[in-house]
Amino acid sequence: MAQAASKPTVDITARPADLDGLSYADYATNVLRDRLIILDIPPGTPINDELIGKELGIGRTPVREAIKRLESEHLVSVYPRRGTFASVVDITDLAEIAEIRAQLEPLAASRAARFASADQRAKMRELATSLESADMATTDYAGLMRYDLGVHRSIYAANGNKHLQETLITYDNLATRIWCMVIDRLPNVGSHIDEHVGLLLGIADGDAEKASDLAREHVLSFERLVRSVI
Structure with missing residues:
Protein backbone atom coordinates (compact mmCIF):
# COMPACT_ATOMS: atom_id res chain seq x y z
CA MET A 1 0.00 0.00 0.00
CA ALA A 2 1.30 3.45 -0.86
CA GLN A 3 2.81 5.45 1.96
CA ALA A 4 2.09 9.10 2.68
CA ALA A 5 3.82 11.56 0.43
CA SER A 6 5.80 14.52 1.77
CA LYS A 7 6.08 13.05 5.25
CA PRO A 8 7.82 15.30 7.77
CA THR A 9 11.30 14.27 8.75
CA VAL A 10 12.28 14.26 12.40
CA ASP A 11 15.91 15.22 12.94
CA ILE A 12 17.43 12.28 14.77
CA THR A 13 20.92 13.69 14.35
CA ALA A 14 20.22 16.37 16.94
CA ARG A 15 22.59 16.08 19.86
CA PRO A 16 21.07 15.65 23.32
CA ALA A 17 22.03 19.17 24.40
CA ASP A 18 18.40 20.26 24.13
CA LEU A 19 16.83 17.59 26.31
CA ASP A 20 14.81 20.18 28.23
CA GLY A 21 14.91 18.08 31.37
CA LEU A 22 14.21 14.76 29.64
CA SER A 23 16.19 11.63 30.41
CA TYR A 24 18.06 10.04 27.52
CA ALA A 25 15.46 7.27 27.45
CA ASP A 26 12.62 9.81 27.25
CA TYR A 27 14.45 11.69 24.53
CA ALA A 28 15.01 8.55 22.47
CA THR A 29 11.41 7.47 23.00
CA ASN A 30 10.02 10.79 21.79
CA VAL A 31 12.22 10.91 18.69
CA LEU A 32 11.58 7.32 17.68
CA ARG A 33 7.87 7.52 18.46
CA ASP A 34 7.43 10.54 16.18
CA ARG A 35 9.30 8.86 13.36
CA LEU A 36 7.31 5.64 13.72
CA ILE A 37 3.95 7.42 13.89
CA ILE A 38 4.47 9.44 10.72
CA LEU A 39 6.11 6.45 8.97
CA ASP A 40 9.42 8.25 8.59
CA ILE A 41 10.61 4.83 9.75
CA PRO A 42 8.56 2.67 7.35
CA PRO A 43 6.71 -0.40 8.67
CA GLY A 44 8.93 -3.46 8.73
CA THR A 45 12.17 -1.49 8.91
CA PRO A 46 14.85 -3.06 11.16
CA ILE A 47 15.71 -0.90 14.17
CA ASN A 48 19.36 -1.03 15.22
CA ASP A 49 19.82 0.29 18.74
CA GLU A 50 23.55 0.84 18.31
CA LEU A 51 23.15 2.95 15.15
CA ILE A 52 20.30 4.94 16.66
CA GLY A 53 22.34 5.59 19.78
CA LYS A 54 25.20 6.94 17.68
CA GLU A 55 22.85 9.16 15.66
CA LEU A 56 21.26 10.56 18.80
CA GLY A 57 24.55 10.93 20.58
CA ILE A 58 23.54 8.65 23.44
CA GLY A 59 24.33 5.11 24.56
CA ARG A 60 22.54 1.90 23.61
CA THR A 61 20.95 1.43 27.06
CA PRO A 62 18.49 4.36 26.84
CA VAL A 63 17.67 3.38 23.25
CA ARG A 64 16.86 -0.15 24.40
CA GLU A 65 14.63 1.30 27.13
CA ALA A 66 12.88 3.41 24.49
CA ILE A 67 12.34 0.34 22.33
CA LYS A 68 10.73 -1.50 25.26
CA ARG A 69 8.32 1.38 25.76
CA LEU A 70 7.49 1.57 22.07
CA GLU A 71 6.89 -2.17 21.95
CA SER A 72 4.24 -1.75 24.65
CA GLU A 73 2.66 0.93 22.46
CA HIS A 74 2.59 -1.50 19.50
CA LEU A 75 4.87 0.73 17.45
CA VAL A 76 7.75 -1.76 17.28
CA SER A 77 7.84 -5.54 17.22
CA VAL A 78 10.63 -7.52 18.85
CA TYR A 79 11.34 -11.04 17.61
CA PRO A 80 13.79 -13.30 19.50
CA ARG A 81 16.89 -14.07 17.42
CA ARG A 82 15.55 -11.94 14.57
CA GLY A 83 15.68 -8.41 15.91
CA THR A 84 13.48 -5.35 16.32
CA PHE A 85 11.34 -3.92 13.53
CA ALA A 86 8.90 -1.06 13.03
CA SER A 87 5.48 -2.62 13.46
CA VAL A 88 3.41 -3.35 10.38
CA VAL A 89 0.44 -1.08 9.82
CA ASP A 90 -2.63 -3.28 9.42
CA ILE A 91 -5.54 -1.41 7.88
Whole structure:
Protein backbone atom coordinates (compact mmCIF):
# COMPACT_ATOMS: atom_id res chain seq x y z
CA MET A 1 0.00 0.00 0.00
CA ALA A 2 1.30 3.45 -0.86
CA GLN A 3 2.81 5.45 1.96
CA ALA A 4 2.09 9.10 2.68
CA ALA A 5 3.82 11.56 0.43
CA SER A 6 5.80 14.52 1.77
CA LYS A 7 6.08 13.05 5.25
CA PRO A 8 7.82 15.30 7.77
CA THR A 9 11.30 14.27 8.75
CA VAL A 10 12.28 14.26 12.40
CA ASP A 11 15.91 15.22 12.94
CA ILE A 12 17.43 12.28 14.77
CA THR A 13 20.92 13.69 14.35
CA ALA A 14 20.22 16.37 16.94
CA ARG A 15 22.59 16.08 19.86
CA PRO A 16 21.07 15.65 23.32
CA ALA A 17 22.03 19.17 24.40
CA ASP A 18 18.40 20.26 24.13
CA LEU A 19 16.83 17.59 26.31
CA ASP A 20 14.81 20.18 28.23
CA GLY A 21 14.91 18.08 31.37
CA LEU A 22 14.21 14.76 29.64
CA SER A 23 16.19 11.63 30.41
CA TYR A 24 18.06 10.04 27.52
CA ALA A 25 15.46 7.27 27.45
CA ASP A 26 12.62 9.81 27.25
CA TYR A 27 14.45 11.69 24.53
CA ALA A 28 15.01 8.55 22.47
CA THR A 29 11.41 7.47 23.00
CA ASN A 30 10.02 10.79 21.79
CA VAL A 31 12.22 10.91 18.69
CA LEU A 32 11.58 7.32 17.68
CA ARG A 33 7.87 7.52 18.46
CA ASP A 34 7.43 10.54 16.18
CA ARG A 35 9.30 8.86 13.36
CA LEU A 36 7.31 5.64 13.72
CA ILE A 37 3.95 7.42 13.89
CA ILE A 38 4.47 9.44 10.72
CA LEU A 39 6.11 6.45 8.97
CA ASP A 40 9.42 8.25 8.59
CA ILE A 41 10.61 4.83 9.75
CA PRO A 42 8.56 2.67 7.35
CA PRO A 43 6.71 -0.40 8.67
CA GLY A 44 8.93 -3.46 8.73
CA THR A 45 12.17 -1.49 8.91
CA PRO A 46 14.85 -3.06 11.16
CA ILE A 47 15.71 -0.90 14.17
CA ASN A 48 19.36 -1.03 15.22
CA ASP A 49 19.82 0.29 18.74
CA GLU A 50 23.55 0.84 18.31
CA LEU A 51 23.15 2.95 15.15
CA ILE A 52 20.30 4.94 16.66
CA GLY A 53 22.34 5.59 19.78
CA LYS A 54 25.20 6.94 17.68
CA GLU A 55 22.85 9.16 15.66
CA LEU A 56 21.26 10.56 18.80
CA GLY A 57 24.55 10.93 20.58
CA ILE A 58 23.54 8.65 23.44
CA GLY A 59 24.33 5.11 24.56
CA ARG A 60 22.54 1.90 23.61
CA THR A 61 20.95 1.43 27.06
CA PRO A 62 18.49 4.36 26.84
CA VAL A 63 17.67 3.38 23.25
CA ARG A 64 16.86 -0.15 24.40
CA GLU A 65 14.63 1.30 27.13
CA ALA A 66 12.88 3.41 24.49
CA ILE A 67 12.34 0.34 22.33
CA LYS A 68 10.73 -1.50 25.26
CA ARG A 69 8.32 1.38 25.76
CA LEU A 70 7.49 1.57 22.07
CA GLU A 71 6.89 -2.17 21.95
CA SER A 72 4.24 -1.75 24.65
CA GLU A 73 2.66 0.93 22.46
CA HIS A 74 2.59 -1.50 19.50
CA LEU A 75 4.87 0.73 17.45
CA VAL A 76 7.75 -1.76 17.28
CA SER A 77 7.84 -5.54 17.22
CA VAL A 78 10.63 -7.52 18.85
CA TYR A 79 11.34 -11.04 17.61
CA PRO A 80 13.79 -13.30 19.50
CA ARG A 81 16.89 -14.07 17.42
CA ARG A 82 15.55 -11.94 14.57
CA GLY A 83 15.68 -8.41 15.91
CA THR A 84 13.48 -5.35 16.32
CA PHE A 85 11.34 -3.92 13.53
CA ALA A 86 8.90 -1.06 13.03
CA SER A 87 5.48 -2.62 13.46
CA VAL A 88 3.41 -3.35 10.38
CA VAL A 89 0.44 -1.08 9.82
CA ASP A 90 -2.63 -3.28 9.42
CA ILE A 91 -5.54 -1.41 7.88
CA THR A 92 -7.88 -4.13 9.15
CA ASP A 93 -7.20 -2.83 12.68
CA LEU A 94 -9.11 0.35 11.81
CA ALA A 95 -12.50 -0.90 13.00
CA GLU A 96 -11.21 -2.07 16.38
CA ILE A 97 -9.19 1.10 16.96
CA ALA A 98 -12.15 3.27 15.95
CA GLU A 99 -14.46 1.31 18.27
CA ILE A 100 -12.21 1.99 21.25
CA ARG A 101 -11.66 5.63 20.36
CA ALA A 102 -15.38 6.19 19.81
CA GLN A 103 -15.90 5.28 23.46
CA LEU A 104 -12.89 6.96 25.03
CA GLU A 105 -12.47 10.17 22.99
CA PRO A 106 -15.92 11.49 24.03
CA LEU A 107 -15.10 10.67 27.64
CA ALA A 108 -11.81 12.58 27.46
CA ALA A 109 -13.47 15.56 25.74
CA SER A 110 -16.26 15.64 28.33
CA ARG A 111 -13.78 15.47 31.20
CA ALA A 112 -11.61 18.16 29.62
CA ALA A 113 -14.66 20.45 29.35
CA ARG A 114 -15.22 19.98 33.08
CA PHE A 115 -11.69 19.86 34.45
CA ALA A 116 -9.42 21.87 32.12
CA SER A 117 -7.52 24.69 33.79
CA ALA A 118 -7.96 28.29 32.74
CA ASP A 119 -4.58 28.16 31.00
CA GLN A 120 -5.53 25.00 29.10
CA ARG A 121 -8.82 26.56 27.98
CA ALA A 122 -6.99 29.67 26.78
CA LYS A 123 -4.54 27.56 24.78
CA MET A 124 -7.43 25.63 23.21
CA ARG A 125 -9.00 28.90 22.08
CA GLU A 126 -5.66 29.94 20.60
CA LEU A 127 -5.38 26.62 18.78
CA ALA A 128 -8.95 26.96 17.47
CA THR A 129 -8.14 30.45 16.17
CA SER A 130 -5.00 29.10 14.51
CA LEU A 131 -7.03 26.39 12.79
CA GLU A 132 -9.65 28.87 11.61
CA SER A 133 -7.04 31.15 10.09
CA ALA A 134 -5.02 28.37 8.45
CA ASP A 135 -5.52 27.52 4.79
CA MET A 136 -6.04 23.77 5.08
CA ALA A 137 -6.26 23.36 1.31
CA THR A 138 -2.63 24.40 0.92
CA THR A 139 -1.24 22.97 4.17
CA ASP A 140 1.10 20.05 3.55
CA TYR A 141 0.69 16.64 5.14
CA ALA A 142 3.24 17.45 7.82
CA GLY A 143 1.29 20.52 8.84
CA LEU A 144 -2.02 18.66 8.89
CA MET A 145 -0.58 15.96 11.12
CA ARG A 146 0.90 18.55 13.47
CA TYR A 147 -2.51 20.19 13.84
CA ASP A 148 -4.28 16.88 14.41
CA LEU A 149 -1.81 15.54 16.94
CA GLY A 150 -1.65 18.90 18.72
CA VAL A 151 -5.42 19.06 19.17
CA HIS A 152 -5.77 15.54 20.48
CA ARG A 153 -2.78 15.81 22.81
CA SER A 154 -4.15 19.04 24.30
CA ILE A 155 -7.52 17.41 24.99
CA TYR A 156 -5.99 14.32 26.53
CA ALA A 157 -3.74 16.40 28.77
CA ALA A 158 -6.70 18.47 29.99
CA ASN A 159 -8.95 15.54 30.85
CA GLY A 160 -7.47 15.08 34.33
CA ASN A 161 -7.05 11.29 34.16
CA LYS A 162 -3.48 10.29 33.32
CA HIS A 163 -4.42 6.67 32.62
CA LEU A 164 -7.05 7.72 30.10
CA GLN A 165 -4.54 10.14 28.60
CA GLU A 166 -1.90 7.42 28.13
CA THR A 167 -4.42 4.98 26.65
CA LEU A 168 -5.75 7.50 24.16
CA ILE A 169 -2.29 8.59 23.07
CA THR A 170 -1.51 4.97 22.24
CA TYR A 171 -4.62 4.50 20.12
CA ASP A 172 -4.35 7.92 18.50
CA ASN A 173 -0.78 7.04 17.48
CA LEU A 174 -2.01 3.83 15.86
CA ALA A 175 -4.81 5.68 14.10
CA THR A 176 -2.33 8.28 12.84
CA ARG A 177 -0.14 5.55 11.34
CA ILE A 178 -3.13 4.26 9.40
CA TRP A 179 -3.89 7.81 8.29
CA CYS A 180 -0.32 8.26 7.06
CA MET A 181 -0.63 5.11 4.97
CA VAL A 182 -3.48 6.56 2.94
CA ILE A 183 -3.32 10.33 3.39
CA ASP A 184 -2.06 10.95 -0.14
CA ARG A 185 -5.28 9.36 -1.45
CA LEU A 186 -7.75 10.94 0.95
CA PRO A 187 -10.18 13.57 -0.32
CA ASN A 188 -10.67 16.81 1.57
CA VAL A 189 -8.43 16.07 4.55
CA GLY A 190 -8.52 19.72 5.53
CA SER A 191 -12.20 19.55 6.42
CA HIS A 192 -11.46 16.73 8.83
CA ILE A 193 -8.95 18.98 10.60
CA ASP A 194 -11.46 21.84 10.60
CA GLU A 195 -13.78 19.70 12.73
CA HIS A 196 -11.43 20.36 15.62
CA VAL A 197 -12.48 24.00 15.90
CA GLY A 198 -15.93 23.32 17.33
CA LEU A 199 -14.54 20.60 19.58
CA LEU A 200 -11.87 22.88 21.03
CA LEU A 201 -14.32 25.71 21.60
CA GLY A 202 -16.85 23.37 23.19
CA ILE A 203 -14.23 22.25 25.68
CA ALA A 204 -13.00 25.79 26.29
CA ASP A 205 -16.61 26.87 26.98
CA GLY A 206 -17.08 24.03 29.45
CA ASP A 207 -19.86 22.40 27.40
CA ALA A 208 -19.23 18.75 28.27
CA GLU A 209 -22.18 17.33 26.32
CA LYS A 210 -21.29 19.21 23.13
CA ALA A 211 -17.63 18.26 23.44
CA SER A 212 -18.52 14.59 23.89
CA ASP A 213 -20.83 14.55 20.86
CA LEU A 214 -18.31 16.32 18.62
CA ALA A 215 -15.48 14.03 19.71
CA ARG A 216 -17.51 10.93 18.88
CA GLU A 217 -18.51 12.26 15.47
CA HIS A 218 -14.92 13.24 14.74
CA VAL A 219 -13.70 9.69 15.38
CA LEU A 220 -16.48 8.19 13.26
CA SER A 221 -15.84 10.64 10.42
CA PHE A 222 -12.15 9.67 10.49
CA GLU A 223 -13.11 6.03 10.05
CA ARG A 224 -15.45 6.89 7.18
CA LEU A 225 -12.77 9.01 5.53
CA VAL A 226 -10.17 6.25 5.62
CA ARG A 227 -12.66 3.60 4.47
CA SER A 228 -13.48 5.76 1.44
CA VAL A 229 -10.09 4.88 -0.07
CA ILE A 230 -9.49 1.29 1.06
